[in-house]
Amino acid sequence: MPRRKINNLRVVRASEDHEERNNEESNAPESSEVPETVEEDTRGRTTLKQLYQLPPVHRVKVSRNDVGQPIGPKSRLLAGYLGIVGRNVNLLPINYESWREMPNSNKNQVLDFVKEKFSLEVSDDYVKQTLGKRWRDHKSSLKKKYFKNDLSLEEKLQTVPPGILRQQQKFTHTAGSKSFACIAHKEENTSGSKVGRIQLFDMTHTKKDGTPMIADAAEIMEKLREKKVSCYCFESSSSQYISSQSQSSHQEVCRLKEKLAEMDQQMANLKAKNEAREAERAAAEATRAAVEAEKEAAAAQREAAASQREAAYQHRLLGVSGIGAGDLFDDESLKGSENGALLGALDDDESSSAPFGTLDAKITPDYETIDFFVSDAEGDPDCPSKGLASIEQALNTIRQGKFVIVVDDENENFEGTLIMAASHATPEQMAFMVKHGSGIVSVGMKEEDLERLKLPLMSPEIEDGDSSTPTFTITVDAKTGTSTRVSTSDRAKTVLALSSLDAKPDEFRRPGHIFPLKYRNGGVLRRAGHTEASVDLVILSGLRPVSGLSTVADPEDGSIAPLPFIRELALKHNIPVISITDLIREKIVERTAISRLPTKWGLFQAYCYRSKLDGTEHIALVKGDIGNGQDVLVRVHSECLTGDIFGSARCDCGNQLDLAMQLIEQASRGVVVYLRGHEGRGIGLGQKLRAYNLQDQGHDAREYGIGAQILRDIGVQTMRLMTNNPAKFTGLKGYGLAVIGRVPVLTAVTEENKRYLETKRTKMGHIYGSDLQGPLTGFIKPSVNKKEESDEEPNPE
Structure with a gap:
């Protein structure tokens, strides 16, 4: 740019004339009038003769629209002037890597020069952003002219700066040097109605003969008319300045779209898995119903056969001895008695x-x-049930301080239980039991250990009731080294304390968060329960006869987990699954x-x-x-x-x-x-x-x-x-x-x-x-x- 133009920009007044000039400016009205006697070139870079021939006290007024963009015929003067200033290497040196590194003092100095020529309604940030773009464009042109001019288009595309949106560069329009905001403003003044984004896109991407600029523009216009493009709004926005964060924002949008697609796929997989699980449950229910029906039919046949044998026996007895069945036992308390076990003196x-x-x-x-x-014969004692681990595998796992899952035969009372040696309890194991179990952590213990720690049964009458009912004692927490006592760390300390031979009754707080269970002597050969199975496994592993256990629960509804879910959990965490039936045969x-x-x-x-x-x-x-x-x-x-x-x-x-x-x-x-x-x-x-x-x-x-x-x-x-x-x-x-x-x-x-x-x-x-x-x-x-x-x-x- 010629030196004389730079000198015209840098107007310096003597200090003695400064006050006089200020008074003149304050008395003179701002004007947007530009002399029309100067002929304007239609091609090449603008020299802004209209702007430089204005009196010194006059400034060009530039209006803005609702979103802060310059509009009106004078906006082109502002755009041209910002281009000239952006190319001034004395004001904005080109030896900086990016516009962010440009000192604020340079930016503010240039902003002051702009305000000497223009009365702006647009913000200072807008002016600085536009100057930054013009400064970058000038650097690019210099680089193209004097540096690496032999690079091909493909090579240039490989080194595109991160703030450049290539798609917007390739998407041509018919606006020329006019901004989209100016075009929309002019149309609104002409038609008297608001111009929306769809209408503006149509105006700026259609040739004079009515055909679209490119095929992509035609496709987008068709979708806009059908209102199928949700990413377009109906307000004007800047087309003169592209934020340096546009590229990263676009990448973030793409990443979020990929994340949504991935989540949709995961939901579809979960839905399919849930449907498969429901189908398995339905099949299991149908099988169970068929088995129950067979059992009922067999029971009915046995009852009928027993009735026939009873009648035949009565006939034979009366025919041989002449004595009725009631002659042997005439005690009314025995006939039809439900308890049948009352033994008393004979009358x-x-x-x-x-x-x-x-x-x-x-x-x-x-x-x-x-x-x-x-x-x-039922089952092979030397082989585990189909699809389950062997007892020896389970014992080796328990010796290593890991989990084993014990399941019942598949019936209406089916359940699976996470089992471990209490002497190997850790906070991580407690967290796993709480996450995948019912939330209740129990400890199986022998009667002599419960008596030593003075832990009575929660309900003493259970001792004489149904043997299928677990015999819970009063709950406990360890006193030493615990705080809230509900954390996994505190629960692990309580389980370890219960497994210790040196533990004393006064070392536990009652009630607590750990549930001791009484083990029935004889183990699973006496009672086929999960408490007995857990302690038997620990004993057979050569460890202290104290176990930790928790029932596996379905995370969806908290119910007892079915066998397919247990198999999936065991496969995921490499946990052996055994049955109580196999343990009984061990x-x-x-x-x-x-x-x-x-x-x-x-x-x-x-x-x-x-x-x-x-x-x-x-x-x-x-x-x-x-x-x-x-x-x-x-x-x-x-x-x-x-x-x-x-x-x-x-x-x-x-x-x-x-x-x-x-x-x-x-x-x-x-x-x-x-x-x-x-x-x-x-x-x-x-x-x-x-x-x-x-x-x-x-x-x-x-x-x-x-x-x-x-x-x-x-x-x-x-x-x-x-x-x-x-x-x-x-x-x-x-x-x-x-x-x-x-x-x-x-x-x-x-x-x-x-x-x-x-x-x-x-x-x-x-x-x-x-x-x-x-x-x-x-x-x-x-x-x-x-x-x-x-x-x-x-x-x-």
Whole structure:
């Protein structure tokens, strides 16, 4: 630019004339009049002769629109003047990297020069932003002319500055040097109506012949007319200045759009997964309903068959002896009684002296049955259930301080539980249990540990109730090293304190946030519960018998998580999943000794076994060669001190053991498994009777799991089971054993034991004689004292 123009811009007055000039300016009106005598060039750079020929005291007034953009015919003078000033390297040096680095003193100096020529309604920021763009354009032109002029278009596009929007550069329009704001203002003055963005876009992108500038413009105009482009508004905005943040804003919009698309895909995946889960649940419900229907049909068939047998037996009894069924038992409290276990003194008029023939217990086809509770072997004890981990894998995981998930068989009471060794508790594990569990963290503990820490049961009556009910004690928190006591760190400290042998009762605050649970002696072989499973796993892992556990919950509704959800959780976090059924089949007895044992019945081989859970020792007496384990005569006998040792006449336990030994001696091949610790199911002599309620509800079958494991160790595969108790058939299934027949163990009925035997038959389903469900058969042996009570507790045999 010629030096003379720069000099014209830098008007400097002497200090003595400064006050005079100010007075003149204050008295002179601002004018926007520009002399029309100067001829304006139509091509090339403007020299702004109109502007420079104005009197010094006159300034050009430039108006603005609603959004702060210059409008009117004088806006072109302002744009041209800003271009000239932006190219002045004396005022705005080009040795700065960007407009941001330009000193504010330079920017303010140039702003003052602009205000000497113009009376502006636009803001100072707008002027500075426009100057910055003109300064950058000037640098680009110099660079193009004198520097790197040999670069191709492709090479230039690779080095586009971050503040440049390439799409706007390529999108041509018909506005020329006029701003969009000026075009909109002129149209509004002409038409008298507001010009919107759609109309403005149409005006600035359509040629004089009415055709669009480019194909993209035609497409956008079509979409605008159809109101399908939501990114366009209906207000004017600056087209003269593009913010330096436009590129980053565009990139942010694109990133947000991609994020929304990703979220839509995730929602679709979640929806599909939820639909699949619902389908699995529906299929599981349908399967469960079909199984229940089959069970109900089978129960109905058994009931009908039992009714037919009862009628046939009554007919046979009346036809042979002429005595009615009610002649044996005329005590109204026994007939139809629901508890059936009330044992009292016989009334004086209750005795019956009608003799019956003694029923000899011999192995004959008449007494051997093959149609009642006869079962094939269920499950392979040496292999885990399909799709589940092995018990050994679970034990190794617990030893490493990690989680194991234990599940029930899939039934209406199905649930899965996160289990770990309490001695390995950490805040991270507590957080995982709270996140994926029900929110309640429990600790399984043995009775002796609970007594040592003086933790009573929350509801003492639970002890005598349903064995399926977990026995919670009062809740606790550790006092030492805890604050809120609800945090995962505090919960971990409480669990570790409960697992310590050195813990004292006064070290715990009651109530608290950790729920101790009482472990039932005998573990899953006594009660197939998650508390017993957790402690059994910890014991078998060689750690302190204290476990941490929490039920896995569905995060969507907080309900008990179904098996598909548990499998997915286990797969995601690499957690082994095992079943209680597999744990019950796990070998938890070990052979400790073998000895030759001569007895009054004959010579037997005695095997001693010890339980890994509680150390109880059991004995198996083996006669002859078991061989391939097929068709073996077997008796599983539960310990009864009063009957087996002292010969009590109020139960038939001792007589059954004697008879079983005799029958095996006669057969020259068989096994008697003598289970110790079963006195009243391990709760003592005084509470035997109440414990039978558990057997009535079907929670006692797995009590014979130890006996089944002993039989498998000896080599038994199929057996004829000597018992009157149908529960043993259920209890011995699932261990790779098959019951191919039942041999009744029949002993004499006396006044002392007849009500005891009747109780076992009516309440526990014991079978005497044939499988016909009629009154007891046998003979009544007169007692020495008719008034003597017959209150012996029924043994499950």
